[in-house]
Amino acid sequence: MLFNSAVFLFFFPVVFILYWFVFSRNVRLQNIFIILSSYFFYGWWSWKLLLLLIAVTIISYLSGSVLELFKDRNKQIWILRFAVFINIGILFLFKYYDFFVVNFVSAFHLFGINLDINPLYLILPIGISFYVFQALGYTIDVYNKKIHPSEDIISFFAFISFFPQLLSGPIGRGSHLLPQFSSKRNFIYTEAVDGLRQILWGLFKKIVVADNCAILVNGIFENYNTVPASTLLFGAFFFTIQIYGDFSGYSDIAIGCAKLLGIQLGDNFKYPYFSRNIAEFWRRWHISLTTWFRDYIYIPLGGNRCSKAKVIRNTFIVFLVSGLWHGANWTFIIWGLYHAMFFLPLLLLNKKHKFQSVVADNSLFPSCYEFLQMLLTFILVMFGWVIFRSNTISQAYGYISNLLFYKTLFVVPVFPGIPIDILFLIVLCSAILFMFVQEWLNRKGKHGLDLQVTSQWRRLLLYMCILMFISYYSSSVPASFIYFQF
Numbered sequence: 001m002l003f004n005s006a007v008f009l010f011f012f013p014v015v016f017i018l019y020w021f022v023f024s025r026n027v028r029l030q031n032i033f034i035i036l037s038s039y040f041f042y043g044w045w046s047w048k049l050l051l052l053l054i055a056v057t058i059i060s061y062l063s064g065s066v067l068e069l070f071k072d073r074n075k076q077i078w079i080l081r082f083a084v085f086i087n088i089g090i091l092f093l094f095k096y097y098d099f100f101v102v103n104f105v106s107a108f109h110l111f112g113i114n115l116d117i118n119p120l121y122l123i124l125p126i127g128i129s130f131y132v133f134q135a136l137g138y139t140i141d142v143y144n145k146k147i148h149p150s151e152d153i154i155s156f157f158a159f160i161s162f163f164p165q166l167l168s169g170p171i172g173r174g175s176h177l178l179p180q181f182s183s184k185r186n187f188i189y190t191e192a193v194d195g196l197r198q199i200l201w202g203l204f205k206k207i208v209v210a211d212n213c214a215i216l217v218n219g220i221f222e223n224y225n226t227v228p229a230s231t232l233l234f235g236a237f238f239f240t241i242q243i244y245g246d247f248s249g250y251s252d253i254a255i256g257c258a259k260l261l262g263i264q265l266g267d268n269f270k271y272p273y274f275s276r277n278i279a280e281f282w283r284r285w286h287i288s289l290t291t292w293f294r295d296y297i298y299i300p301l302g303g304n305r306c307s308k309a310k311v312i313r314n315t316f317i318v319f320l321v322s323g324l325w326h327g328a329n330w331t332f333i334i335w336g337l338y339h340a341m342f343f344l345p346l347l348l349l350n351k352k353h354k355f356q357s358v359v360a361d362n363s364l365f366p367s368c369y370e371f372l373q374m375l376l377t378f379i380l381v382m383f384g385w386v387i388f389r390s391n392t393i394s395q396a397y398g399y400i401s402n403l404l405f406y407k408t409l410f411v412v413p414v415f416p417g418i419p420i421d422i423l424f425l426i427v428l429c430s431a432i433l434f435m436f437v438q439e440w441l442n443r444k445g446k447h448g449l450d451l452q453v454t455s456q457w458r459r460l461l462l463y464m465c466i467l468m469f470i471s472y473y474s475s476s477v478p479a480s481f482i483y484f485q486f
Helices: 006-021 027-043 050-069 073-095 097-109 128-143 153-161 174-182 189-222 229-260 278-284 287-298 308-326 330-348 368-389 393-403 422-441 456-473
Strands: none
Touching (some): 006 027, 027 050, 027 174, 050 073, 050 128, 050 153, 073 097, 128 153, 128 174, 153 174, 189 456, 229 368, 229 393, 278 368, 287 308, 308 330, 330 368, 368 393
16 A cells, blocks of 8 residues: 555545544554554555565564573574574565576576576565564564563564554664553644644655656666766756655655654654765665664674774675665665765764764855765765666666766757656756755754744645645556665
């Protein structure tokens, strides 16, 4: 079920009403209702895939309980290894098996050896990378004694399956979310209103900005060998905007829906395109995933508290895994290593944490130097997104090579075969500009509509304008979210 669909527009109000007016007096019943609602939400695509979600949940719950049962550390490490093996094994089977088989067979074929191993062509379950990592994080935290294992299986099932975050995060932590599912939730009017604002802003970024950018992006990437460099620059720029509007829009909607249900999810985006270097970008982009890699891979490997050689190794491992997490394709791996090359110098020079406060903290406008820093970071990220968006390494190489062909970089861009006109471009660019201006003005807040000082009438006018744009651009066939494929 898509957040931007008419079905969800009916589904969520029904859930909200029953959640607060029928089940709110009993936490256990409320959690059961969350589980059933979440399974209905997830099963809207395929009820068969629910078995996988349930299996991961049971494995994680039992592994946490068994870890508490056995006090011997040697036994605990084997229990942890078993839980990690099963969860990662499930993820590998559905997401990576075919990729490794194809490349393994191709590698042997180079030496004249033909292997009779065939891909399975399994359907990739939506959200599997997110809920497997959430479950794994819980088991590892129990092993490290950061949290006690859950004694309430109903709360635990609600924690893993909570539908707003189930498909694309934010990836929750047991220490933060489990206590919320174990205790009584109270309806807080101010939080609910803010949740509605965040949902509205997320829908605007998805439907008005991202989905319209996609029309241009898809056409340009399909014709990257026949259009001038100026058009390719448009394609790279609009995909940079598209993926941010699409993914951060999903996160805004998820966090907003959770607020309406009395649950606080963690932040997932903090205006990453206002970053002044790559390290700051990664502190602000997909925060729940980057902190997961930091806590469960980078720090256990030694982090930066070891020799420089191992720091370099650890950094490349994390970015390699980050790229591979996004999908079974060499382009994702190259994209991860691309970011590692720009991140590593900042780490080695102790400049990783240089920028902690928001840009232009005490000013309306950034300084010229800050603006140039943001522009350079944006350009570096944009070239990375070209690699990310490409289907093959050869396409990524061809796209970037053609983009850097200066003779056609300054010609008038053309969009062959793409159903757009000048009015479409003007409206889209205006929407993008509005998104950036709105988020710049609220860069100290939680989201673009986290308005603190605007008068009530101005807020209402702003909301009405956004609603009109969303209504105008809404489609009878809603576009899926990019990160559903991961």
